[in-house]
Amino acid sequence: xxxxxxxxxxxxxxxxxxxxxxxxxxxxxxxxxxxxxxxxxxxxxxxxxxxxxxxxxxxxxxxxxxxxxxxxxxxxxxxxxxxxxxxxxxxxxxxxxxxxxxxxxxxxxxxxxxxxxxxxxxxxxxxxxxxxxxxxxxxxxxxxxxxxxxxxxxxxxxxxxxxxxxxxxxxxxxxxxxxxxxxxxxxxxxxxxxxxxxxxxxxxxxxxxxxxxxxxxxxxxxxxxxxxxxxxxxxxxxxxxxxxxxxxxxxxxxxxxxxxxxxxxxxxxxxxxxxxx
Amino acid sequence: xxxxxxxxxxxxxxxxxxxxxxxxxxxxxxxxxxxxxxxxxxxxxxxxxxxxxxxxxxxxxxxxxxxxxxxxxxxxxxxxxxxxxxxxxxxxxxxxxxxxxxxxxxxxxxxxxxxxxxxxxxxxxxxxxxxxxxxxxxxxxxxxxxxxxxxxxxxxxxxxxxxxxxxxxxxxxxxxxxxxxxxxxxxxxxxxxxxxxx
Numbered sequence: 063x064x065x066x067x068x069x070x071x072x073x074x075x076x077x078x079x080x081x082x083x084x085x086x087x088x089x090x091x092x093x094x095x096x097x098x099x100x101x102x103x104x105x106x107x108x109x110x111x112x113x114x115x116x117x118x119x120x121x122x123x124x125x126x127x128x129x130x131x132x133x134x135x136x137x138x139x140x141x142x143x144x145x146x147x148x149x150x151x152x153x154x155x156x157x158x159x160x161x162x163x164x165x166x167x168x169x170x171x172x173x174x175x176x177x178x179x180x181x182x183x184x185x186x187x188x189x190x191x192x193x194x195x196x197x198x199x200x201x202x203x204x205x206x207x208x209x210x211x212x213x214x215x216x217x218x219x220x221x222x223x224x225x226x227x228x229x230x231x232x233x234x235x236x237x238x239x240x241x242x243x244x245x246x247x248x249x250x251x252x253x254x255x256x257x258x259x260x261x262x263x264x265x266x267x268x269x270x271x272x273x274x275x276x277x278x279x280x281x282x283x284x285x286x287x288x289x290x291x292x293x294x295x296x297x298x299x300x301x302x303x304x305x306x307x308x309x310x311x312x313x314x315x316x317x318x319x320x321x322x323x324x325x326x327x328x329x330x331x332x333x334x335x336x337x338x339x
Numbered sequence: 340x341x342x343x344x345x346x347x348x349x350x351x352x353x354x355x356x357x358x359x360x361x362x363x364x365x366x367x368x369x370x371x372x373x374x375x376x377x378x379x380x381x382x383x384x385x386x387x388x389x390x391x392x393x394x395x396x397x398x399x400x401x402x403x404x405x406x407x408x409x410x411x412x413x414x415x416x417x418x419x420x421x422x423x424x425x426x427x428x429x430x431x432x433x434x435x436x437x438x439x440x441x442x443x444x445x446x447x448x449x450x451x452x453x454x455x456x457x458x459x460x461x462x463x464x465x466x467x468x469x470x471x472x473x474x475x476x477x478x479x480x481x482x483x484x485x486x487x488x489x490x491x492x493x494x495x496x497x498x499x500x501x502x503x504x505x506x507x508x509x510x511x512x513x514x515x516x517x518x519x520x521x522x523x524x525x526x527x528x529x530x531x532x533x534x535x536x537x
Contacts, residue, residue, distance in 0.1 A: 097410070199441060200445075202353050203441040206349065235342040242406075242441065279437055
């Protein structure tokens with residue numbers, strides 16, 4: 063079992079198949095290497111797509127035990143710790159969009175059972191769209207994504223069943239439209255609070271460059287800064303349980319924003335997010 | 340209908356035909372009825388060597404559009420550090436890892452127009468052109484203007500450069516080949532000839 067977002071996701075066999083043998087490598091100026099790299103990425107994405115659902119069924123946490131060898135004491139201990147507090151997990155595809163997909167599914171699933179937050183959330187989404195137009199984003203494409211997003215939200219409000227929500231999230235086209243909208247919500251909040259977030263950027267990038275490079279393109283993974291921005295933008299607090307190789311046998315968590323009462327809980331394993339129940 | 344096709348249809352309806360597009364002098368046309376292959380055209384920006392030229396583009400829409408960028412290539416030959424003088428391949432961030440689904444074909448064409456106005460020689464697609472751009476800006480300007488005249492219908496004819504091309508074609512070399520060799524060797528006829536013979 064492979065755990066990870068983009069970059070960590072390819073099994074070793076896949077990587078070696080694609081890496082050119084450098085000893086025999088001769089630069090050919092007629093070749094378009096960028097296109098080859100993109101082609102290779104597409105191929106890896108297809109491999110991942112054929113083995114992992116965008117969003118899985120709800121699975122028992124016992125499933126996790128099999129993801130690691132029995133001799134892997136650190137992880138086996140931590141799974142036991144998780145099992146003392148959670149029952150189930152819902153896995154997402156390791157395609158670099160996993161945080162948004164997990165977050166989005168968990169929140170909308172919650173709305174199915176408690177619709178009271180929907181009017182507030184709709185208002186937030188509509189306001190962000192207005193803000194994005196003011197920031198210079200083309201109305202045409204915003205309409206495209208926000209209409210789909212709000213349409214799914216309206217269905218959750220009226221008649222959607224859990225099965226339909228599951229199918230919606232596993233329909234690649236619609237599912238990715240939702241991802242784009244979450245990304246737009248993040249970029250909007252980051253740019254409107256650019257002065258604050260600029261303090262957290264490494265290197266010489268300004269917040270607009272950061273958004274163009276790390277937020278808006280599909281398949282770019284989420285970091286702390288994205289999660290902070292998203293949870294603040296939409297007012298949906300999230301708890302993240304961090305399961306990594308650290309010693310101690312216990313899984314630590316972090317709440318975004320701090321001291322909030324989390325609406326949803328996600329499991330983080332290096333490079334990847336899933337949903338916990 | 341596939342998402343890519345649906346999106347391109349909407350782009351055609353709502354974006355491509357707008358007045359603003361006319362003003363910027365960019366164009367997109369369908370090649371077939373499947374919406375996965377398009378023909379683009381951009382006018383060379385004013386006060387650049389490309390002014391007065393019209394540059395044809397080949398645009399291919401992947402099935403995963405708009406989540407992945409369109410594949411774009413110059414069909415009209417052009418002398419520019421970020422565009423291959425041989426294949427027309429383009430080095431531009433938004434056509435690669437900085438593409439975002441909120442962008443459109445209009446964004447792409449306007450960005451390409453902007454690229455013609457502001458080359459980025461430190462991130463080249465064509466190393467020969469980039470070196471000339473950095474080391475012999477005067478020769479670069481002249482060469483790019485000449486290419487615009489010959490291949491893109493630009494107005495500025497350069498008799499001296501044409502003469503040099505003719506010298507080489509008289510020796511039996513093919514015209515485009517001769518022009519590339521001369522352009523790549525700062526219009527030094529002897530060096531270009533050596534290169535063609537080697």
